[in-house]
Amino acid sequence: MAGSKKSKAKQTPTDDRFLMSPKVDFVFKLIFGDEKNKDLLVAFLSAVLGVPAEDFEGIEIINNELLREFAEDRKGILDVRIKMKQGKQIDIEIQILPTEFMPERTMFYWSKMYTSQVKPGDTYSKLKKCITINIVDFKCTPLQKLYSSYHLTEDETGYRLTDIIEVHFLEIVKLADLSIPRDENDRIVEWMEFLDAKSKGVIEMLAEKNKDIKKAYDLLQIISKDEKARMLYDAREAELRDQLTRIETAVNRGKAEGKAEGKAEGKAEGKLEAARNAVKKGLSLEDIAEITDLPLEIVQKLKAELSN
Template sequence: MSDLLEPTVDFVFKQVFGSEDNKDDVLLNFLNEVLRETEPKPFVSLALLNPQMDKDALTDKQAILDVRAQNEDGKQVNLEIQVTNKYDMPKRSLYYSAKMYEEQLSEGQMYKDLKKVISINILTFNQVPNKRFHNTYHLREDHTGELLIDDIEIHFMELPKLGLKTNKMDDRLVKWLMFINGAPKDRWEELAMDTPGLKKAMTTLEFLSQNKEARMLYEMRKKALLDERSALDYAETRGREEGKLEGKLEGKLEGKLEGKLEGKLEIAASMLKKGLSVTLIAEVTGLPAAEIETLNEQIH
């Protein structure tokens, strides 16, 4: 797949899934596969809430090139791909879900007007400590599992877990994720079979890969993401090294303190054997009188 752009780069992902041309087939079909178990009926139509993309954002390491859409019932979906593990994905996803939920209400509206928000996170790293590649979360009662309200729904789909077990090839969601994860082109026909919308996603990726401007923007974005990952790796490595150094220094200091204490205890024991008073020994050694009393009991 060396001649094709990588769908896991958020710039490419947004072009394939978040364009006006692709929202009614590519995005709609993909979302319906993701939400097959949680939505009572498939989405019929979508309106993109952030179709534009600022080219200046491509060089911003912190920029979020997500896909945000609303269905015919007013439910909102935020679809995002993440290639860098910032170790804060659950909090980050919950924050954006809560923000989407809160932003729906304008002055004078009622809480009953609030619609469901769905956050879908596709990760190129492992986040959830189980073997499932697709995990879904809701607000539920701890003991009974009873759903409090269905208004917040968060998905994590981890691409590295696709290879942990044999996935049925009739699972259309698996086919979508294999394409996103960079399945070789000689498998495309097999993946696209009986998977609505996937063929168009593949055609879009081919077109982007042959477009000089798209490839230039893609390289800009890849560099920004690489810079971010390098900065995180550097900070993590430095943190480990500083931790080791701090540990060594603490060890040396503790060793010296223990040595001094043992020396004082030896002096105190010698003085006790000679019959000197606890008060005098405490004054000479700097040890607490109670500790000298304990030492005296051990000696005698």
């Protein structure tokens, strides 16, 4: 019996049925943030940005970890930054935990990426286009779209003031909303479905249609069987669950406190309304204060307000 348990424990990390979720930032990094898998990164970027894969020739992964400058960044955000030969920079973030002020946060980090290109004495000609791609597992926009892109344009004419800024949101949580229109053959949708896939069957169907997803799937299977990677994955998932639990606890606590506060406010307002009616009926102020359990000063103030 003991030997059987030991054997089962050894097989778990390499269990063929087990597959890591590619939307967990740790796994996303192994697939798209590794120099050895640069072709997969190019395929993904080509789909999202709508440009030929040839345009990414000679790209360099210059940073694949987010510098966590604020407490809220502990929520687990992966940052993969790419530099193209022309000097353009692309920043990819994947975030599966709800984050407040995501658009504002995006613009803050975009601005840091943009301004970091110049040093004292440089001219504005040194500034190159910066692109941010946000892959999120929560709703960031009210749009009935799975993905959206943003530029700096004039309100009425749509004239693009400059091409230096480009922001993309891929809201994978919206895949569950079947009322949102989509093209199942759209390469962006295919990559989003790959990231959100909850079974091997789904990924295998995508792999049959898309050779790049097939390669990503093959890599994912190798990663999922690696014992060290599995330990790191389990630890990352535990951390994310802990963070999500803290978020939910805080939200529930806030709701409970708000409900209690609402009850207290309702009870106080009820006392005031009863006191107003009693004043109108001519009861003595002392009796009203005793009946409603309100301070005499409050009852006197109510009478003065009703007399005006």
